Amino acid sequence: MLEIRDLHASVAGEPILKGLSLTVKPSEVHAIMGPNGSGKSTLANVLAGRDNYEITGGEALFEGKSLAELEPEERAQLGLFLAFQYPVEIPGVSNMEFLKAALEATRAAQGKEEWDSVTLLRKAREACKQVDLDPQFLKRGVNEGFSGGEKKRNEIMQMLLMEPKLALLDETDSGLDIDALQTVAKGVNSLRGPERGIVLVTHYQRLLDYIVPDHVHVLSGGRIVKSGGKELALELEQHGYGWLTGGQDGGNGKEDRTA
Amino acid sequence: MSRDTALNLPEDLKTRALENARQATPVEALAPLRRDALTALEGAAFPGRKTEAWKYTSLFPLTDGHLARRAEGEAPADLPMLGEYRLVLVNGRLDEDHTALPEGVTLGRQARRLEGLTTPFAFYNGAALEDAVTLDVAANTDVSAPIQVLHVSAGDSPSHCNTRLEVNLAAGSRLTLIEQYLGDGPVLTNAVTAIQAADNAHLTHYRLQADAGDSLHIGTLLFQQTGVSRIDSYQLMAGNRLRRNDVRAFLDKSGAELNMHGIFVARERSHIDNQLCVEHRVPECTSNQVYRGLAGEKGRAVLNGRIHIHPGAKGTLAELSNKNLLLNPGAEIDTKPELEIYNDDVKCAHGATVGQLDALQQFYLQSRGIPLAEAKRMLSLGFVNELIMSLPDQAVADWAQPWLAAELGQRPGADEEAA
Numbered sequence: 001m002l003e004i005r006d007l008h009a010s011v012a013g014e015p016i017l018k019g020l021s022l023t024v025k026p027s028e029v030h031a032i033m034g035p036n037g038s039g040k041s042t043l044a045n046v047l048a049g050r051d052n053y054e055i056t057g058g059e060a061l062f063e064g065k066s067l068a069e070l071e072p073e074e075r076a077q078l079g080l081f082l083a084f085q086y087p088v089e090i091p092g093v094s095n096m097e098f099l100k101a102a103l104e105a106t107r108a109a110q111g112k113e114e115w116d117s118v119t120l121l122r123k124a125r126e127a128c129k130q131v132d133l134d135p136q137f138l139k140r141g142v143n144e145g146f147s148g149g150e151k152k153r154n155e156i157m158q159m160l161l162m163e164p165k166l167a168l169l170d171e172t173d174s175g176l177d178i179d180a181l182q183t184v185a186k187g188v189n190s191l192r193g194p195e196r197g198i199v200l201v202t203h204y205q206r207l208l209d210y211i212v213p214d215h216v217h218v219l220s221g222g223r224i225v226k227s228g229g230k231e232l233a234l235e236l237e238q239h240g241y242g243w244l245t246g247g248q249d250g251g252n253g254k255e256d257r258t259a
Numbered sequence: 260m261s262r263d264t265a266l267n268l269p270e271d272l273k274t275r276a277l278e279n280a281r282q283a284t285p286v287e288a289l290a291p292l293r294r295d296a297l298t299a300l301e302g303a304a305f306p307g308r309k310t311e312a313w314k315y316t317s318l319f320p321l322t323d324g325h326l327a328r329r330a331e332g333e334a335p336a337d338l339p340m341l342g343e344y345r346l347v348l349v350n351g352r353l354d355e356d357h358t359a360l361p362e363g364v365t366l367g368r369q370a371r372r373l374e375g376l377t378t379p380f381a382f383y384n385g386a387a388l389e390d391a392v393t394l395d396v397a398a399n400t401d402v403s404a405p406i407q408v409l410h411v412s413a414g415d416s417p418s419h420c421n422t423r424l425e426v427n428l429a430a431g432s433r434l435t436l437i438e439q440y441l442g443d444g445p446v447l448t449n450a451v452t453a454i455q456a457a458d459n460a461h462l463t464h465y466r467l468q469a470d471a472g473d474s475l476h477i478g479t480l481l482f483q484q485t486g487v488s489r490i491d492s493y494q495l496m497a498g499n500r501l502r503r504n505d506v507r508a509f510l511d512k513s514g515a516e517l518n519m520h521g522i523f524v525a526r527e528r529s530h531i532d533n534q535l536c537v538e539h540r541v542p543e544c545t546s547n548q549v550y551r552g553l554a555g556e557k558g559r560a561v562l563n564g565r566i567h568i569h570p571g572a573k574g575t576l577a578e579l580s581n582k583n584l585l586l587n588p589g590a591e592i593d594t595k596p597e598l599e600i601y602n603d604d605v606k607c608a609h610g611a612t613v614g615q616l617d618a619l620q621q622f623y624l625q626s627r628g629i630p631l632a633e634a635k636r637m638l639s640l641g642f643v644n645e646l647i648m649s650l651p652d653q654a655v656a657d658w659a660q661p662w663l664a665a666e667l668g669q670r671p672g673a674d675e676e677a678a
Contacts, residue, residue, distance in 0.1 A: 048626050051618055076628035088623040092641025101637060102627035109628065141641075142623075158627065 008057030018222035034219035048082035077109035079165030090142035173207035185210030269305035280386035296385025332413030342405035350420035363400035367393035398429035405435035412442035419447035428460035442470035450478030458486030487514035494521035498529030510544035525558030555586030573604040
């Protein structure tokens with residue numbers, strides 16, 4: 001469902017991804033690991049279509065369509081979902097109103113039946129419960145005044161409702177305590193299925209204790225330098241990234257600045 | 260219209276206004292007021308391009324000859340109801356058939372001489388007045404239901420009307436007043452509304468200005484808080500061919516409180532100019548003003564917020580906040596807070612900003628499948644939502660939500676212009 005070939009991309013004119021290839025098939029869970037600045041978050045943002053994240057070479061196909069040709073909303077309507085590393089606060093727009101607009105647009109595009117407001121509210125409450133989020137949050141402004149952990153759970157809650165074909169989780173584990181991590185992992189695991197692909201972008205191995213990946217890739221300097229099974233994550237945990245990246249733990253240092 | 264016409268416009272307007280005033284039908288009850296206003300009009304100059312208070316608002320649209328004729332159209336058959344009680348003025352004349360008022364409110368057909376009017380248009384309003392409406396709320400009366408005052412303008416060709424409303428709240432009275440301006444056609448509504456509040460009076464005031472885009476409006480709203488009173492005013496306004504609102508408030512008794520909340524929207528090629536002036540003339544009064552403005556396409560919005568604290572007005576609390584949102588680069592908003600303080604013992608805060616829609620917020624909404632145009636509409640609504648949520652009357656909120664949703668919706672060609 002996701003086919004990335006020799007992808008080059010730049011952020012605000014600066015090359016970050018330098019020939020990345022990756023294939024994700026339905027039912028697979030891929031973990032993309034790597035040191036800070038290796039291009040992990042850039043990959044997630046490029047795929048979702050964020051402004052200033054530009055594909056300069058190669059291609060990224062989702063469901064056979066070139067992502068470069070699609071607006072961010074068209075990608076989402078095709079079934080791509082990005083759980084943000086830093087979810088955005090939108091005061092004045094309630095979570096519920098936001099979910100309604102998102103689900104109306106995506107479900108219509110995917111030919112799924114429309115949910116009336118009663119169904120939507122029921123489903124949203126269930127999803128909140130699943131990630132341990134007080135349903136009162138549905139009435140509040142999108143992410144407005146949420147704690148770091150609440151924001152991450154809100155992302156997973158949206159993901160559960162939107163039932164994407166491909167979920168990209170950008171450092172969803174960062175800033176979570178162990179309880180929240182388990183809750184989030186449970187939510188993600190409940191979405192695992194034969195029709196769905198999941199890509200976890202993470203710096204640390206600990207998320208992978210709870211969401212066990214089929215494939216692990218190590219990103220460094222804008223390309224994948226090593227791929228393996230879940231055991232690769234454990235090796236990284238023991239040895240650090242140095243043995244793969246030639247002792248450099250930092251890539252180009254751009255990632256956090258632009259995130 | 261030639262350039263010469265525009266250059267002579269201030270003089271032409273004055274000549275025309277004086278002529279109209281002298282020819283207006285004499286009405287006995289209004290005679291003293293009209294004499295005074297005529298004197299004021301004779302001594303006044305109509306604004307030209309160099310008049311500071313009209314810097315951003317050109318009277319060029321009036322070269323179409325609006326002052327040459329009085330509007331003679333008829334009101335549409337179905338007028339909106341926002342409450343049980345209603346007063347209808349069509350082109351400034353009372354429509355008795357559509358008027359029904361609650362107990363405790365007396366309707367009069369006269370007008371007072373008003374202190375605090377500044378524009379030649381306000382003088383002209385008085386000088387040429389052929390009808391006027393006064394609502395007197397009896398002392399210690401809590402008027403149970405809102406009164407909607409509909410100012411309807413109607414006409415097919417460039418013309419104008421003078422509309423005048425005065426409301427007096429006697430001591431201990433309470434009233435909700437919904438002033439709504441409706442209009443279709445190229446009519447200039449030249450409006451004066453004056454509201455006086457005595458001790459312990461409480462007014463909730465709405466000003467809904469959603470008249471059609473080809474209409475014009477020049478008006479003054481006066482608040483005279485002669486008693487320890489409270490006024491909460493909510494103003495929802497769309498730009499049109501020319502909209503100019505002068506709001507002047509006089510806080511004249513210690514303990515008086517004024518809260519003004521406003522939303523103004525200028526889309527397409529519309530124009531709106533808000534000139535606010537709050538006069539703190541005695542100690543220990545409070546004023547709080549919160550305005551949100553939006554402009555899109557070639558829309559133009561202006562806000563000048565003056566707070567004038569007189570030498571004796573110690574212990575004043577005064578605040579003004581005006582945040583604005585430009586929906587695309589072709590639009591323009593000019594905002595200026597203007598503080599004039601002649602007393603050290605005051606607490607005064609003001610702030611004005613002009614910004615654009617946040618790109619990251621847009622991307623976040625798009626990343627959930629929401630099309631860009633809808634994302635922009637949601638974010639624009641979010642920008643003013645707090646104010647809409649705070650509207651105390653449900654009937655007004657029910658009117659405001661769809662109005663704003665339409666007002667902030669996508670315009671054809673908006674995105675091409677932005678690109």
